[in-house]
Amino acid sequence: MIIYFSGTGNSLAIARQIAFATNDSTLPLTEAVRRDLTAERRIGLVFPSYDFNAPPAVRNLVPRLKISADAHVYIIIPCGAQAGNSIWSVRRLLREKGIEVRYSHKIRVPDNSAIVFGRNPNDQVWKFTRFSDRLKNIINDIKAERKRLHFAWFSPLGWFMGTDRMQQWMLRTFRPAVNEDKCIGCGICERVCPMRNIAVDEKAGIGPHCTACLACLHACPQQAVEVGAKPSPKTHQYRHPDIKLKDLSLQ
Ligand SMILES: Cc1cc2nc3c(=O)[nH]c(=O)nc-3n(C[C@H](O)[C@H](O)[C@H](O)COP(=O)(O)O)c2cc1C
Ligand code: SF4
Ligand code: SF4
Structure with missing residues (x-):
């Protein structure tokens, strides 16, 4: 099962591409928290990074997921450039429930927040071709159930962006x-x-x-x-x- 959270479709599209290649299915996170997913032996989490961290909604909902500690859990972050603490923080939340993340990666896609700064996210569609090999490798790793964490380590910048003052700024912005x-x-x-x-x-x-x-x-x-x-x-x-x-x- 591949669980996604998506505002403008990047995470949904990546979740679907992985699902197609691995013969899996997709489920929105808001729906996944209502289900018992303990019988699923492979769980993917696909969500964007916001301000160098997982979206607040993802951090709130992930602890409510009912998944097995034996599942092969992986996290993929489709982001503009920087995953920051996105993987680190969700991995920590799952670990508190006794669930280990076995694999993680990020992939660069158009940054939908560019619009807020007067830039055009559509000018970044070149990232789809530039990083298509990365996606193929990620899919191969998922198929092989490889255990390897990428971009999962603590980011001081992610921590700084998560401070109360920066979070207030983020919400205002x-x-x-x-x-x-x-x-x-x-x-x-x-x-x-x-x-x-x-x-x-x-x-x-x-x-x-x-x-x-x-x-x-x-x-x-x-x-x-x-x-x-x-x-x-x-x-x-x-x-x-x-x-x-x-x-x-x-x-
Ligand atoms: C509020 C907000 C903050 C963002 N912060 C980051 C960031 O810190 N690093 C990054 O690489 N991309 C950032 N992005 C871009 C998104 O991670 C990226 O466009 C993502 O693919 C959006 O996924 P979606 O289309 O599934 O919603 C941000 C987007 C939003 C809306
Ligand atoms: S920006 Fe806020 S109100 Fe708008 S779609 Fe996202 S969560 Fe909903
Ligand atoms: S804000 Fe835009 S999308 Fe929402 S109801 Fe009004 S016109 Fe329609």
Whole structure:
């Protein structure tokens, strides 16, 4: 079973590619925590890195997973460049439950947060071809159930970004808000939010459980979801090319 958390589809696409090659299936993390997965003998965790760590939602949900201590557990991080403490922190959370992570790696993909800084994540699609060999090697390692941890060691930068002050900064920097003048109440953001944190009545309203994944900002057809009250152009909105909106709605 491959468990994923994804805002703009990179993690979902990688989870699906691994599932296809290893004859496995995928499950969103929000659904996985409701199931008993103790019979699964191989468990993959695929999620992005946010601010040099695992997304807050992933760190909150992973301890609730019901998986066997005998399972071959691996972690793959599709990230812009730096996994930081993403693997280290989730490995620690699992270890507290007596579960060992046997294999880990990261793979570089377009950075969906570039939009917040006025850059275009679509300009980074070159990473798919540049790092395709890395993905093939990862898949071969998973098939062979190789035991090797990559990018799993403590990162001082990841620790610094995890301090209270930096986390407050992160939330101020990345947490989106809806511009009501632009919102047409179409409901797309409500469907793609992996935290089920958006309710649309006439307009969209963002609740308190935001994990700053930016799914809503990238998916809004009106560009009505903004970070820091700055509009983001349509050309900068990103979704993994193999992933459709309805795929993200299944989370
Ligand atoms: C709030 C936020 C913070 C991010 N921080 C990092 C980071 O520290 N390092 C990095 O390499 N990528 C970072 N990214 C980029 C994502 O890890 C990357 O785009 C990932 O593939 C997104 O996965 P998804 O498409 O499955 O949501 C960040 C993205 C967001 C939204
Ligand atoms: S996707 Fe955009 S336009 Fe549609 S409800 Fe959400 S904020 Fe409003
Ligand atoms: S409100 Fe938007 S940014 Fe926050 S978790 Fe939901 S989709 Fe992600």
